[in-house]
Each structure stands twice: as structure tokens, then as C-alpha cells.
Amino acid sequence: MNRREFLKGASLGIGIGMLGGMGFYSYSPMRKAFLPQTERKMTDFGVCKSVKVTNISETSWFDNGIFMKNVSGAGGLLVDQYTFNWAPFGNGKGIGKGSYAEGIAKLKPYIQKGDLHGAWAVAKENSVDADNAGGYSCLVEVEAMDGQVTKYLFDCGWNYDWMEESFKREGIDTMLANNEIAAFIQTHEHMDHYWAFPVVAKYAPNIHIYTPSTFYPPGKQYIKDSGHVGKWTEVKKGLFPLQPGVALYQFECPIIFNVYGEMSMYCNVKDVGLVSITGCCHQGIILFADTAHKELKYEKDAFYGLYGGLHISPFDDWDPKYDDLVIGLKKWNLQRVGCNHCTGLITAQKFVDAGYPVIKGTARFRSKTTNYLGNGDIITFPG
Amino acid sequence: MKLEKILPRALGESSSDCASIFTSLVMAAHFERTRARALGWRGVRPSASEHPSWTCRVAGSDHVFGIRFDGEETDFSLSAPCLRGFFSLYVFPQAESPLLDIFPLEALRVALSSAYPDAVREFCGDRPELGSFHLGQLRLDVSFAGDALALTVKAPARHRVLAADGIPADGGWLVKPGAPECDVPAFRLFLRLFAVLAGTAEQQLGEKAVISRGMASAPRLCFHSNGRMEECPDEQETLLSLTAAFGPSLAPKSEILRLLRSLPARYRPKELAQRARPVLHVLTGFLGAGKTTFLRRWLDFLHGRERYTGVIQNEFGKVELDAALIKGDTIVEALDEGCVCCSLADSLRPGLERIIAAMPAEQFILETSGVANPTNIMDALNDLRDIVTPGLVIAVADALDLCGPEQAENASHPEEAGIRRAQIKKADVVILNKSDMVSKAALEALTARLRTVNRKALLLPARYGNIPFAELDAWIDAHEEKRLPSHAPQLMHISEQGLTHAKEGYMAQTLEFENPVSLDELEALLHDAGPGLCRAKGIISIKDKGVCIVQYAAGRLEITPAFDESPIGLALIGAGLHVREIAG
Numbered sequence: 001m002n003r004r005e006f007l008k009g010a011s012l013g014i015g016i017g018m019l020g021g022m023g024f025y026s027y028s029p030m031r032k033a034f035l036p037q038t039e040r041k042m043t044d045f046g047v048c049k050s051v052k053v054t055n056i057s058e059t060s061w062f063d064n065g066i067f068m069k070n071v072s073g074a075g076g077l078l079v080d081q082y083t084f085n086w087a088p089f090g091n092g093k094g095i096g097k098g099s100y101a102e103g104i105a106k107l108k109p110y111i112q113k114g115d116l117h118g119a120w121a122v123a124k125e126n127s128v129d130a131d132n133a134g135g136y137s138c139l140v141e142v143e144a145m146d147g148q149v150t151k152y153l154f155d156c157g158w159n160y161d162w163m164e165e166s167f168k169r170e171g172i173d174t175m176l177a178n179n180e181i182a183a184f185i186q187t188h189e190h191m192d193h194y195w196a197f198p199v200v201a202k203y204a205p206n207i208h209i210y211t212p213s214t215f216y217p218p219g220k221q222y223i224k225d226s227g228h229v230g231k232w233t234e235v236k237k238g239l240f241p242l243q244p245g246v247a248l249y250q251f252e253c254p255i256i257f258n259v260y261g262e263m264s265m266y267c268n269v270k271d272v273g274l275v276s277i278t279g280c281c282h283q284g285i286i287l288f289a290d291t292a293h294k295e296l297k298y299e300k301d302a303f304y305g306l307y308g309g310l311h312i313s314p315f316d317d318w319d320p321k322y323d324d325l326v327i328g329l330k331k332w333n334l335q336r337v338g339c340n341h342c343t344g345l346i347t348a349q350k351f352v353d354a355g356y357p358v359i360k361g362t363a364r365f366r367s368k369t370t371n372y373l374g375n376g377d378i379i380t381f382p383g
Numbered sequence: 384m385k386l387e388k389i390l391p392r393a394l395g396e397s398s399s400d401c402a403s404i405f406t407s408l409v410m411a412a413h414f415e416r417t418r419a420r421a422l423g424w425r426g427v428r429p430s431a432s433e434h435p436s437w438t439c440r441v442a443g444s445d446h447v448f449g450i451r452f453d454g455e456e457t458d459f460s461l462s463a464p465c466l467r468g469f470f471s472l473y474v475f476p477q478a479e480s481p482l483l484d485i486f487p488l489e490a491l492r493v494a495l496s497s498a499y500p501d502a503v504r505e506f507c508g509d510r511p512e513l514g515s516f517h518l519g520q521l522r523l524d525v526s527f528a529g530d531a532l533a534l535t536v537k538a539p540a541r542h543r544v545l546a547a548d549g550i551p552a553d554g555g556w557l558v559k560p561g562a563p564e565c566d567v568p569a570f571r572l573f574l575r576l577f578a579v580l581a582g583t584a585e586q587q588l589g590e591k592a593v594i595s596r597g598m599a600s601a602p603r604l605c606f607h608s609n610g611r612m613e614e615c616p617d618e619q620e621t622l623l624s625l626t627a628a629f630g631p632s633l634a635p636k637s638e639i640l641r642l643l644r645s646l647p648a649r650y651r652p653k654e655l656a657q658r659a660r661p662v663l664h665v666l667t668g669f670l671g672a673g674k675t676t677f678l679r680r681w682l683d684f685l686h687g688r689e690r691y692t693g694v695i696q697n698e699f700g701k702v703e704l705d706a707a708l709i710k711g712d713t714i715v716e717a718l719d720e721g722c723v724c725c726s727l728a729d730s731l732r733p734g735l736e737r738i739i740a741a742m743p744a745e746q747f748i749l750e751t752s753g754v755a756n757p758t759n760i761m762d763a764l765n766d767l768r769d770i771v772t773p774g775l776v777i778a779v780a781d782a783l784d785l786c787g788p789e790q791a792e793n794a795s796h797p798e799e800a801g802i803r804r805a806q807i808k809k810a811d812v813v814i815l816n817k818s819d820m821v822s823k824a825a826l827e828a829l830t831a832r833l834r835t836v837n838r839k840a841l842l843l844p845a846r847y848g849n850i851p852f853a854e855l856d857a858w859i860d861a862h863e864e865k866r867l868p869s870h871a872p873q874l875m876h877i878s879e880q881g882l883t884h885a886k887e888g889y890m891a892q893t894l895e896f897e898n899p900v901s902l903d904e905l906e907a908l909l910h911d912a913g914p915g916l917c918r919a920k921g922i923i924s925i926k927d928k929g930v931c932i933v934q935y936a937a938g939r940l941e942i943t944p945a946f947d948e949s950p951i952g953l954a955l956i957g958a959g960l961h962v963r964e965i966a967g
Contacts, residue, residue, distance in 0.1 A: 003484050006552050007492050065714040068691040069742045077414045077689055214391050237397045252390075252403040254411040256689060260391050287429045312687065314410050316419075318426025318440040318447060319504070320853030325687070345712075346683030350849065 042297040047270040048245030051381045052141040053277060053307045055373055057157050057166045058340035059134040059366050060192035066132045070095060081191050081257035082218050088120060088160065088195060090127025098127075100218035104225050111198050111227060119198070120160040133159035134366070136193050136309070136341055139172060139181075140277060142246050142267060150243060151181045153207075154265065155193040155279055156200045163196035167203075169365070169376060176203035185248065186211040187279030188255060188262040189219040198226040206230035212250050212261035213237075235263055239295060245269070249291065251283035253314070264308075266292060267381070273304030273335070275381040280342050284313035286328050303332040305381040307373065309341030326350050336383050338373030345369050359383070384630035386529035389587055394466060394527050401468020401523045402435045402452040404532075409437070412583045416690055417745055422586065423579040423650030425860070428504070436507040438475075441579045442650050445480065448576050449473030450521065451508030458524075458635065465526045465633045472519035472536070474572045475503045482572075487544065487565040488557075490515040518542055518569040521580075524633040531630030534584060534592075536577040537599075538569040540621040545605035564606075570623040574648040581627035581646055592627035594647075595640035599624070653863055661739060662746040663764070663771040665869075667757050667806045668779030670918030670956055671936015673816040677779050677848030678750055682712055684852040691744045695734055697752050714742045731763060735770060746774065756802055757809040761869060775855060776869040778810035780833075781936070782818040782844070786825045807833055810840050811867045812858060818844035839868040892962050895952040899924040902942075909935055913961045921953035 061067045071077065074084045074096035082089055082100040089103025106126060110119035124130040135157020142150050153172065157163035167173045175181050184200055184207045187193060200207065205227050211219075213234040223232060240248040245268045254260050265277040274292060281288055289303065310325060317323040325347050338359045339348050348371035351358045359379050360370045367374025386394075389407045394400050409427060413419045425440040436451040455468040476482045478494045486494075493499055493512050502510055519538030525531065542565065549560035558564050585592050599622045602614040625647070626640060634640055668674040678694065685692045697718045716738040718730045731749070738747060751760060757776060764773050780803075807813055813833060818826055830842055841858045843850045859867070894908075900923060909919055919935035922945060930948050934941045955962055 003488060003491055003557065004495065006557050007488070007495060009552075064686065064712055065742075068686075068693075068744065069714055072691055072743045213396070216391060237399075237403065252406065254389075254407050254414075256414050260407075284429065290430050313429070315413050315427035315429070316416065316425075316688075316856070317428055317853065318438065319428075320857040321851045322428075322504070323853035324851060342687070344683045344687045346680050347687060353847070 040293070041295050043239060043295055044297045045239070045241050045247045045266075045268060046244030047145065047268050047299060048142050048243075049145050049147070049270055050143040051267045051269060051275050051277075051305075052143075053338065053373075053379050053381075054139040054141075054170055055338075055340065055361075055375055055377050055379075056137040056139060056170050056172060057135045057163065057365075057375050058138075058309070058372065059368075059375060060136050060158065060341060061132045061134055062366060063132055066129050070128055070132075077256040079257065081189075081259065084257075085126075085128050086191055087127035087130035087133055088123035090123055090125075090130070092126040095128050100221070103127075104222070107198075108225060111225070114202050116160040116164060116198055116202060123160075130159070133162065133195075134192070135159055135163050135166070135196055136279065137163065137166070137196075138277075138307070139170065139175075140265065142243065144244065145270065150246075151175065152242075152265075153181050153184045153200065154277065155187055156184070157196040158192045158194075160196055160199055163199045166365070166375065167199060173203050176200065176207065179204065179206070181207065183208045183210060183242070185209075185263065185265065187264065188212060188282065189215050189259045190255065190257065190280065193279050194219070194222075197222060197228075201226040201228045204230075208233070210235055210240075210248060210263070212263055214252065214261035216258065216260070237261075247296075249295075251287070251291070253283045255280075255282045264288060266296060266298075268296070268298045269304060269381055271299055272382045273300050273302030274298035275305040276303075276307070278306070278308035278310065280309040281311045282314065283311075284315070285310050285325065286313050289329075289332050303334055305336035305338075305379075306334055307338040307379055310339055310343045310347075326354050326356070329356070330354075336379070336381060338377075338379035340367070340372040340374060343372070345371070348372055384530055384532060384588055384590060386525060386532060388589070389532075394525065394529070399435070399452060399455065399468075401455045401466055401525065404525060405450075405452065405468070405470070405523060406435060408580075408583055408587055411587055414689070415745075416688070418586075421652040422582050423575070423652075424583075430505070430507045434508065438503065438506050439576075441575050442652075443648075444572075444575045445477060446482075446572070447475040447503055448573075449475060449503070449506045449508070449513070449516070451506075453508075460636065461633065463526050463528055463531070463631065463633075465524050465531070468523040468525075470521040470523070471508060471517050472521050472538070472573055472576075473506070473508075473513065473516045474518055474569075475506075475513075475516055485566045487515040487567075488550070490565075518567060519573045521577075526630070526633060531628070531633050532584070532588070533626055533628040533633050534577070534580055535597075535624055535626040536570075536573050537597075537622055537624040538573055539601070540568070540570050540623050542567040542569045542620065543603060543618075545603065545615060545618070547605045548608040561605075574625070575650070577625055577627075578646055578648040579650055582649060584627060584629065588629050590629060592629055592646065594643040594645065595626050595628070596643055597624040597626065597638050597640045598622070599638075660768075660770060660772045661744060662774040663735070663767070664746065664748045664774040665757070665760060665764070665776045666748055666750045666779065667760075667776065667810065668814075668816075669781065669784075669803050669806065671920075671934070672779045672781040672784070673814075673845075673848050674750055674779045677777075677814055677816065677845070677850075678748065679712065680848045681748070681852055681855075686713070690746070691742070693738045693742045693744050693747045695731070695738060695747060695749045697730075697750065714738060716741075732767060732770075735767065739770065747771070756805050758805050761809060773870060775811045775859065775867065776809055777812045777814060777855075778806045778840075779814045779816050779848070780807060782815045782826060782829060783820045784817075784936075786821045786829055804836060807836050807840075809869060810837060811869045812841045812843065812855060813837065814848070814850060815842060815844045816848055817846070819846040837868070890958070890960060891954055891956045892960055893921075893952050893954045894962065896923055896950070899926045901926040902928075905933070906940065908962075909940065909955075911961060912955055912957070913959060915959035916955060916957040918956045919953060922948050922951045923953050924950050 083098050085098035088107050091098050091102035106122050107119045137155045137157040140152045140154050208231040210233045213236045235250045237250050237252045247266050248263045250263045262282050267275040312325040336357055352371050361372050361374035361377040363370045363374050365375035373379050390404050423442040427439040429437050438447050438449050451471045453469045455466050458465050483491045483494050522535040524533040543563035546558045546564040549556050550558040581592050600619040603618040603620045604612050605615050606612045693714045695716045716734050718734045921933050925931045930945050932943045932945045
């Protein structure tokens, strides 16, 4: 008798007892080092009352064609971002031939004077396509259970001029100067999220900053070269609580352009659920959501909201029909989504078409679609 | 060997450092898709982070592999202390695979259940019912000094569990008493996976691995019908191991290793995977079928995965609407010298050279004009093999249009029918766009009809040009060993050769308007152009609406406001057009 036929018979009741008797065994001679831990860890990191995110800028670069031309021209995705000759670290030698040391040497005199417009003007002369640079940055305001509001600046963008203008538009410059912002969180070292750091340091040289512990030497040096003198916390892999209901999570993952590690922020909003704020989510939204599910305890066990750039996964899926962000996010049943930045204009449109709760923006200040929570737009959790 | 090439920090920061190293190794290999594929990766899905796990496929194997990080321990017994991370290895064959007939009966039972595909997709090592697929172990050793790393796979040569009392069936025996209930060549199943992992480590570390093999034994078990399991007194399982080591040896003292000259089952990529030249895909489709919509969605998919792609567009008619629509999305090279299929030799090569110089991307897409005859194009593409590798030929077809009454006979526009037919006939993939606008029965009938024209192509129904885009990659993969239909050498039917649009009666006429046009005027103009009008498109000012994108195809007029655009005119394309001026 063939095994498949035998099992068909077994499923009808014949031999079930015997199959059970033989023990559904899962013996493996290999399993001896460790037994799998199966339960969800569900770390309790407290609750907060509400979260408000103001999009300062999500337009990292303005023309994707120019950006792609830069990337392929410099040698591709494995090339170190500091050697692209992107502004501000240009040395005038052309695409792919830059270095942090040569670039910063030209800028330092201006940064030290606080003349960032002058610094960017020099950068423009020596870099490729400086005007294509924009930046990613947002302001996160967390309301604690007692009503007290704590502000976090989340990334700082790329282009000094653009970010200065964007900060002014949202009043961030004043907030920084008045020490109203509790901390600056640098999600990862990518140029479009990080290279306008001197604009932050100019207004608040004392601000407490958080970065992943895995910045490369130029990235670490840039903090000092920008004039920052405050506290600097390097966040290691895993969960890092900031205040009740708010935590960073550092994902150790290599990222294109020779960057390593990205932090995301999780907020546990009382009676509502988990709100996640991402920079680019290079670790992939699937892993990001899975991690929250397995590691964190959150209200109503519900994934309530999401803000930021959404990369689906750094990998091709082995099953082509699942290689789609819309499908990937479906199981989490999100209630409020503010997407932008690297999500993709069409993907955002597909979210809308698929009936996702996408909070529409106003497509102002060079944001390209109302499907994005665009520059100058605000999203609140709960809505 | 420098660990910092993989993990830029010192060890000891967490209790899962080996998982971080493994993640980094696999993830960095995937920055560039072509590189990952040349290493033999065929898709990875990660899950969780405290006890991370992955499912993946590799070239040359039909199975899905499961890998789960179990934990790590420090070994101080060597002169240089090291970390040893342990990963469980699982093999999930497809339910119909004959391999399952020699797996444990319990594995076959699980594989035949409807829950199996989902259980494999959601694999994170915590489902006891998947235990019988757990057949091996991976170990990652790394020195604290960061100067040595080794990967070791270990699995039984033949994994057998004896059924002491046998398994009776139908008055006879399914398994005779004392015979093995399963007999899995476990070690062999992991060889390809291990070769891909070892090759990945070699690439990241920039050095060749030292390969060695080892042998050990473990007690063989037998089970009784009451569920009791015990060790067989006189039989052992032979455990084979294979190690790829970088830097000083980290092998435990108890392991006796024999050096091998090369890595068994190393993946050797075929031409398409290791291509030195960029791939050129060709996008065809009749006027108004939705080529540009499809293209924009495909680009969004590709660019979201950092697979940068340049586009070469060819417009029949002077209005470069398509280029305007994807402006800012990517680099576009517009060829405007008539239709690419007629004057290809003259314009395509310099156009390709320009775009490759501007953006040396891994692939390009040639969007042909809607009236392009692919027969002419395929011929010319063969002459471009020195600068590009031919990729997929994709035809976008308008399901609504093809299901219409006129199409059934093709009588009224024989020349148009000829081009449509040629586009479908020469395609590797046919996108049936607007399939949501026809009934299920009509779509089935259309599919059957298209099958008679092209029986080899992949047919994908689409709405707004959306398909599961990874299916295109999977289709290329499926042809790794055999030619794509469009790559087959072909004899052209005499009637297919050299038809130009002038001969076919096609013309394009571009209208520019000084003042905004009313909606009524626009509709009248399209109506008066006559039944030969196939397509109209452009950006014009419309009264009370401002600047709008105008698209007309298959009798449907679409007008979309375009805030940022300036009017560029309106192009009418078709045969025997009657175009009148609109009074200023």
C-alpha cells in the first residue's frame, strides 16, 4: 500500500489510533543544543495617551531619475555614501570620488561660524546634483498619561538649505533653540536622514541625541564636527525604552550605501494600540511588524497606526505572489496609516485602492501626492 | 578575515550575536538582486528577531528551507575564545514531491494537509507539527577577536527511525516490524543551501573558505506502537558535517576534519544571472491598452526594491505624454523618430547607448509605440546583443477592447488586427489589462482565444496595470534552463515582414490649441475623426478644468487634472483620420 493512500485512509478514521500511538514523533538526532522557545516575549513598556507626528520633510530627493543616475554612476548600491561626492561632502573630483575628510574640511569653517547657507553653497560647487537633495525629518509629540507632552525630533534631513527652510516652516528652529525638544533621534546613518545634522546642532548644540551603536567612523565624527556638545546615547540591538509607552528598537541590519542598523519607534497608546514610526524601515515591514508582535506587549493587542517610509523587505520573497507590500501588511489590520518617503507613489495608491485607512495629505511643499502624509502635514494617534 | 566586514561592532553586546552575523551575511548579499541570484539565492523571508528564523529557496532545489536561530554559547576551551551559534535546519518539500514518501509518515501527513503551505510561510520554529521536517543543524563559530569565522552544516547521512512493531495496513504491512519508518538522505538535502551560504560568506569576507568534512555518529532510535521510543542497541545514525572556515580554525577539539579541495554543490550561475550586459525588456501593446500605466506600476515595484531601471520610450506622434507621465520617476530616453519598429536600426542603438552611459543600470525597458510591430523589433534586438541581453517581451492587451464585438471578427480593421495579433504572438508575457471590466466568462473565452495565438506565454489578468510583479521574475527563472519563447529563432511569415506604418495606413496627427478647449468641442473632435481613430492622448487646457491629461482609447475618454504640467498638445493616432481644426 502506498503511503499517501494509507494516510487518506487514516484521515477517514482507519488507523488514526495507530498513528497516534506511534507518536507523532518529531525526533531529530540534531535537536540537542537548545529547545525552541515558542512563547511571545511581550515586554511591557508602559502606555502613553496620544501621539502626534508633524511631517517636516519626507522628500529625500526631488527627482528619482537624477538620484538613480548618481547611484548607478558611482558604482551601485554597495558604494559607501561618503564617497559619492554628494553634497555636502563634495571635493570637486566628480561622482564616486569623494571622501568625508575632504568634504568636511571645506565645510568646517562655515559650520563653525553657523553659516550653513554658506556651507551648502560651497558644497554645491564641489558636489554632484546638490539641488536634488531634500531630506526626511519629523517631529513626534508624545502626550503622557498625565497630559505632559514630550517632543522628539526624528531624523534631520539632508540639504542644509531645504531643512533650514522646512524647520522654519514648522517652527522647529525655535523649539530647538528654546530647548523644547527633549531629544533628537537619528534612525540610521543614510544621507537623506542624517546629513543636515549641523542644522540641529546650530540651534541646539546641547540636545540629547540617540543613534544606533553601529554608526561608521565618519558618521560618528560628523556629530562632533557639526558642533554637537550634548549627551549622546548609542542604542544597542533590541528594545530601548525612552519613557512610559515610548521605546526605540534597534534592528541590526546592513543597509545599502554602507550603512548599518536602523532604529524605529514604538508607542503604546492607551486603549488604542501600538503606533509605529519609521525612518525607512530597511529591516523590512514584515520583520518590523513581526518583531513588535513577538517582543512587545501593547494595548488591545492591536497594531493601530503607522507613520513613515515603508520598505517591504530587503529580500525577494521565495513565493512571488506574496512579494507585495499591500498583501504583506494586510494581516495586521492597521487603523491609521500615514505613509510617504520611500513607500512609493504607486504603492500608496494601491493602499488607497485596497481600502487601507490611509490618512491623506495636502501635497504641499513639493510632496507629490495626497496619498502621502506630505510635507507640513500632521497625523495624530488616535485620530 | 575581518568580522567587521559583516558586523561593525564588537561581539558580546547581545545574546544573539550569531543571529546578527547570519542576518547581516544574508541581507548584505541581497543589496543587489543580480548578485544575490548569482550566489544562488532564490528568495528569503525573515521572521521575528529574538529567536530569528528564515525561510528561503536556493537555486537547483525545489524545497523551501527553514532556518531557526536556537541560541549561542561561549567556548573558552580553545586558545582563542569563540562564540558558537546554533541554528535548526528544516526541509519542506512540496506536497507532491516524491521525496516526502521517504520522510517520516508524520511529515507526509502534515504536508498533505491544507494548512501546510501557510505553516511553512509562517515558519518560525515554534510549530511542533513541523518537527519531523527538522533534519539538520547549522553552526556558526566566530572568534571574539573577529579574525575567524566558520559555518558548519551537520545532518544524518540517512535519517532512519525504526518501527519496532511495524505499521499494519490492509491486512499487510505499510512498514514491516523492525524496518525503518523513514529513510531521509538529510545531509544531501542541505548541500545546496550550505553551498549558497558558504559562497555568500566568501563574497562578503573577500576570501576563499577552507572546506573540510567530518563524521560522527548518534544513536538510532526505534519506536513502539505504544509511543515509547528507545535507542537501537546495534545501529547508529551516521552524522556528516561540512565546514567552510575563514581564518584560524575554531573547530572543537572533539571534531576530526578532513580537508576537501572544493565546496560540494557550489552554484554556477548561468548566462542570464552572471550577465555582464544590462537586460532589455520590451513592452508592447496596442494603442491605449495601458502600457504606461503598467510601466509606472512596474517601476514602482522595481524602485521600491532598489532595482533601478531606465526607460526608453518611443512615441508615434510628437506629443511626449508618456515621457511626461513618468518624469521624475526614472531616467527616460525618448526616441521621437517615428515608430521604433520602422526606423529601429537608426534610433534605438544610439538611444540605448545614451541611456546606458547616463545610468549604467542592470535593466532597461523599451516601451514601444502602440502600433509597433514586434516582429520588426525582435529582429533588430538580435543585432544589439553586444550592448544588451534580451529580456522579456511583454504585451499589454486591453481585455475590454479584445472582448468587444468588432474584435471577434477582426474584419473592419485587418491591419490593426494584424499588429495586435503579432504583439500577442511574439510575447513572453501577456498582461490582460482592464480584466475587471469584462465578465468572468468573457475573460475565460478571451484567455482561450489568446492561447490559440500564443500557447507558451504567461497570461496575467490585471486591473489598472497591477499584477504580482514578482511573477515576471519567476517567469524568467522558470526559463533558466530553456529559452524564453521570444528568444527562439523564428522564421518570419512573408506577410509579417517589413510592414511599415505608412503601408499599414497609420498616421499620427498632432493638434496644438491656443485657447482652452471645451469638453463638447473635444468630444466632437474625437467623434469626427472617424472610426479609424485608435488613440488620442496629450496634455491640453480644458475650459473650466485647467490643464488636463487627456487619454482616449477604445471609445473611452479620460480626463485627469494635471496641476504641474504645461499643455503640450493632443496627438490623434489611427488610420484614415479626419481631423478638423477647432476655432481658436
